[in-house]
Amino acid sequence: MIQHLVAAIDIGGTNTVFGLVDVNGKILLKESVATGNFPIPEDLVAVVCEHINKSLIKFQSKYELVGVGIGAPNGNYFTGNIEFAPNLKWKGIVPLSKLFSDKLSVKTVLTNDANAAAIGEMMFGAANGMKDFIFITLGTGLGSGIVVNGEMVYGHDGFAGEIGHVIMFPDGRQCGCGRKGCLETYCSATGIKRTYQQLSPNNQQQFSSKYIFDRAVSGDKEAVDAFNYTGEILGLALANSVAYTSPQAIFLFGGLAMAGDFIFKPTIESFEKNLLNIYKNKIKIQPSQLNENDAAILGAASLVWKEIIK
């Protein structure tokens, strides 16, 4: 019997990862190209489709392609376009969904990377069977995907779920979005680096958020304090988030979430402290179960699987 496959594409500022994924989340192909090598999106689409078509020929006795799922920064589910993505070289509006469906002649679904990963968590991770949850990616910034009653919240314009840009402190830290005090200026890889720099001003070297983790492990008080401060603000922000959609669980994904207790302990402590009474001790904050390396592909694939299965 011929089985179904979807092509999964994750457009990143640095790399575009793509592959073929079956309905159980088995990855049959995974490759990547440097996004920056393609100043024109049509050229990237052509190369990716060529690779995908070659693989499909190899698999054609067993599998057939039924859809394309795309996760992309500033990806709009309703239009299928990437719209004004600040971290890509492609300016303005890029009709990426149409470019792929023209080449591959199947249904194409596109959304932003955090939404895609949230659906991936629902299909192939710890949110399996959950109808109400929030998915947070702690990367360079803070991305989020909100699921209500089993459905991704896209909002009126396709741009719902920007929890990283909730203003936590008016006149707080300058954010890349032009405003001040956004959550992601505190709670992200970049945010914790700014915190550590403030707490440890004599440390002049260039460092990564992984370096802060290593320092914390080795007992550096300022590094531990940086995690505590990050968790305190994240916990407050998540407690406030619960007042909107009252989820069953909140998942943390990405580099910072790998820091284990250093980030989870202060986050959960602040979360429970700041929750409205009716929500206390009900909602789990837990790490994503998606494998860091496969999450983008699985998320993009699950976009299509969710619509087909539904």
Next chain:
Amino acid sequence: MIQHLVAAIDIGGTNTVFGLVDVNGKILLKESVATGNFPIPEDLVAVVCEHINKSLIKFQSKYELVGVGIGAPNGNYFTGNIEFAPNLKWKGIVPLSKLFSDKLSVKTVLTNDANAAAIGEMMFGAANGMKDFIFITLGTGLGSGIVVNGEMVYGHDGFAGEIGHVIMFPDGRQCGCGRKGCLETYCSATGIKRTYQQLSPNNQQQFSSKYIFDRAVSGDKEAVDAFNYTGEILGLALANSVAYTSPQAIFLFGGLAMAGDFIFKPTIESFEKNLLNIYKNKIKIQPSQLNENDAAILGAASLVWKEIIK
């Protein structure tokens, strides 16, 4: 032809208003009793059902009862119970939905009053045809109902949509919920009174939020400032709310919303200033079109109509 009717019941801390409403929002009966006169909920249910049954006999040649809709503080849509409502004499869990369906033998739907009013706005008010909006009631506290993709957001436990208890300022004003800095301690009838008292400490008299409005109309600078301060915080809170569900519009209902430009102007100004770029100039903040006196009944009725029509 026999037409359908629903019984609509709004349980308030002071009064319980109930009535009969047709599918077009026409109110055929509207009465009220003092909630406090019924220390036992069964007694209130008995009296309300007696009135409703009497009216139904009068209408029986033309109408038949198809459901009961109930708006109640701390009303849980999933369980049909009122759960630990601080403003009612009934303590603990009250299975109100069951009490009514046992008496009237029709489908009964219950949720909190703000959610009911939000659905009322969607069926009979300015949100008609909208799929994504937020409804805010500015009363003694700040209530909210969030609609996503045409459906009320109830959350995992039935208690979603408590925007009044988003913490705006850690260590801010003491809230009745036991925490500090909740939105409703600033943006509500009670909130603006606290603000005016701070701005005008020599004014020793007891006053209502209506008094502050009258003072503002007569040019009292502190009263105008109190509205500006309230609007500034409300605008920021609503801008943050957009980052969750990206609605098409936000509706303001209740006493404070009747203050017109005094509240709408500073709110909209702060809202647009604090919005993330991608949301700017897209989302209307506007007054509810539900009549203040009928909103509770229409909201409760629309709970049932929405489920029947759907």
